[in-house]
Amino acid sequence: MTTEDSRYEAVRSRDARFDGVFFLGVTSTGIYCRPSCPAVTPKRENVRFHPTAASAQGAGFRACRRCRPDAVPGSPEWDVRADVVGRAMRMIGDGVVDREGVAGLAARLGYSARQVQRQLTAELGAGPVALARAQRAHTARVLLQTTTLPVTEIAFAAGFASVRQFNDTIREIYDATPSGLRAARRGGLGSAGPAPAAGDDGAAATGAGPYAGVPLRLAYRGPYAAGRLLDFLARRAVPGIEEVRGEAPARTYRRTLALAHGTGVVEVDERTGGTASGRHGWLDARLRLTDLRDLTTAVQRVRRLFDLDADPYAVAERLGGDPALGPLLAADPGLRSPGAADGDEIAVRAVLGQQVTVAAARTLAGRLVAAHGKPLPVPDGALTHLFPEPGALADAPLDELGMPGSRKRTLRTLSAALAGGRPPGAEGVAGAGGRGPVVLAPGADREEAVRALLALPGIGPWTADYVRMRALGDPDVFLPGDVGVRHGLAAVGAAPAAADRWRPWRSYALHHLWNAARPRALEENT
CATH class of the missing domain: 3.30.310 (TATA-Binding Protein)
Incomplete structure (x- = not known):
């Protein structure tokens, strides 16, 4: 989709593969849509293409009420890209601009606010404030159309600074008042009427x-x-x-x-x-x-955990024709690479899983949660705690784990690095003070994170790369020394060198190999 002509062909064929990859604004109607919108295809001369919904909104287009373009999966580009723009998009999705402003986003990226504004606007047609505003509007629509919360509560829950700002934004983006948007919900609140559009939230x-x-x-x-x-x-x-x-x-x-x-x-x-x-x-x-107020961040973390913004078509195009992996993709179309709801948690669990089975690692993590996790305000069935914060583990004796002393020292060292140098309100900001922390927050620099992990005693390449794949959502990680991967390679008759053919989707290849391994081998990887 590198040319406008190819994008228009995708629009003409209503190709849903590109929903979220780009948006089209229609000058004759003043609305913007997803490529698969079922409406009559507009004339080519009336179409303007935009890389983000925020760009289309900034150009004066309103969201289509038929295809709801704000509800499509996110662009898979932001998972693949490790540059400033890709990292910024992951951070904005996690709510960094809403919590810390553009200055906080820039500090996390290591650039000035002006540089961040310039780079995002040049590539995406919108700056960080506009991108965050589009996300807030989407959150507001979800709350308006799926809850009975008062409009005033929704305004602040979605991240708006005032009710007036909220009202103005909803009118501009959806061409409706908040109450009108709520009333227009299909079937009405509490009704079991027609289902929302496919892919809507x-x-x-x-x-x-x-x-x-x-x-x-x-x-x-x-x-x-x-x-x-x-x-x-x-x-x-x-x-x-x-x-x-x-x-x-x-x-x-x-x-x-x-x-x-x-x-x-x-x-x-x-x-x-x-x-x-x-x-x-x-x-x-x-x-x-x-x-x-945590709704947007919570949704994005669940999306990362379930790898919902992936592009299975691109993965299949690269891996499906491979002699070793092709049959595996045919048997398991749409296999995803699970991410993480919390990067620090994954790092701690990776250390717990060193040289033990999956079942043993799960048992150790359960003991850690029971001893050091923060209890929920109200237990929810079997869910009783939050995973321990790194600061709670940095000086803990960890006797309840029954692990070798060297492993406990690694766990304490890692926890101190994850928690170190973070003043209140600057969580995850590299260089915030003290020793340089290991930063595994959304949008963290992947290369820097791996270097920082490998510098810690007891952290080797397997642990660092596993954390990179899951905590930082890197789609191109391979673990040649992993037991399950070795069994999977043997099962498909491939050598580790074959992984070079699978770039930039080696994380997906890895999961296919794990599934191809013997059940016992699956229990041996974390």
Whole structure:
């Protein structure tokens, strides 16, 4: 999709593969759409292409009420790219601009606010404030159309500074008042009427407050191997913070979330919804938050955990024709590479999993949660705690783990590096003071994170790369020394050198190899 002509061909064919990759503004109607919008294809001379929804909004286009372009999966480009723009987009998605402003975003990136503004505007047609504003508007629409919360509460929960700013933004982007947008919801609040558009993140249920829950439809593109991903998470579910209920293919994954303003519990169903074509789809989810200001951040963290912004078409194009991996992709279309709800948690769990089985690592993590995790304000079934904060582990004796002393020292050293040098309000900012911390927050520099991890005693290449793949969402990680990978390579008759053919999607190749390995080998990797 490098030329406007090729983009227009995608629009003419209503190709859903490119939903979220670019948007089109129609000058004759003043609206912008996703490429797969079912409306009549506009004339070529009336179409303007935009890399982001914020860019289209900044050019004066309103969101289409038919295809709801703000509800598409995010562009997979931001997962692949490790440059400033890619990192900035991941940080904005996590709510950094809402919490810390443009200055905070720039500090995390190591650039001036002016440089960040210039680079984002040049590539995306919108600066950080406009990008965050588009995200706030989307969050507001979700709350308006899926809960019965008062409009004033929604304004501040979505991150707006004032009700007036909220009203003006909704009118500008959706050409409707907040009350009108709520009334226009399909079927009406509390109704079991027609389902929202495919891939939308609305739902037919309602909420009566933070603990009543916000129902969501988490959009993804292409095929999605939900069963495989639930298998992966279920094998590693840590007691107290995670659980998987039910039986396949109707399981529900549940976990706790530590967020900026409070705590949360998320539930994600294994069953997928979508169209017969398979090009649109969603996972049904529910979020219960102590503070609705955390909604946007919570949604983005769940999306990263479930790898919902991936591009399975690009992965299949690279790996599907490979003699070793082709049959695996045909058997498991849409296999995802699970990410993380919290990067620090994944790093600690990776150390716990060194040289032990998955089951043993899960047991150790459960002991750690019980001894050092922060209890939820109100237990939610089997979910009772948040994963321990690094600061709580840095000086802990960790006797409850029963691990060798060297492993406990590694865990304390890592925890100190994760927590070190972070003054209040500057969580995750490199160089904030003291020793340079290991930064695993969304948008962190991947190369710098790996270098910092490898500098710690007891952290080797396997641990650092595993953390890079899951905590930082790198789609191009390979673990040649992993036991499961070696068994998978043997099963498909490939040598480790074959991995060079699988760039830039080696993380997906790795998961296919794990699934091809013997069951016992699967239990031997974290």
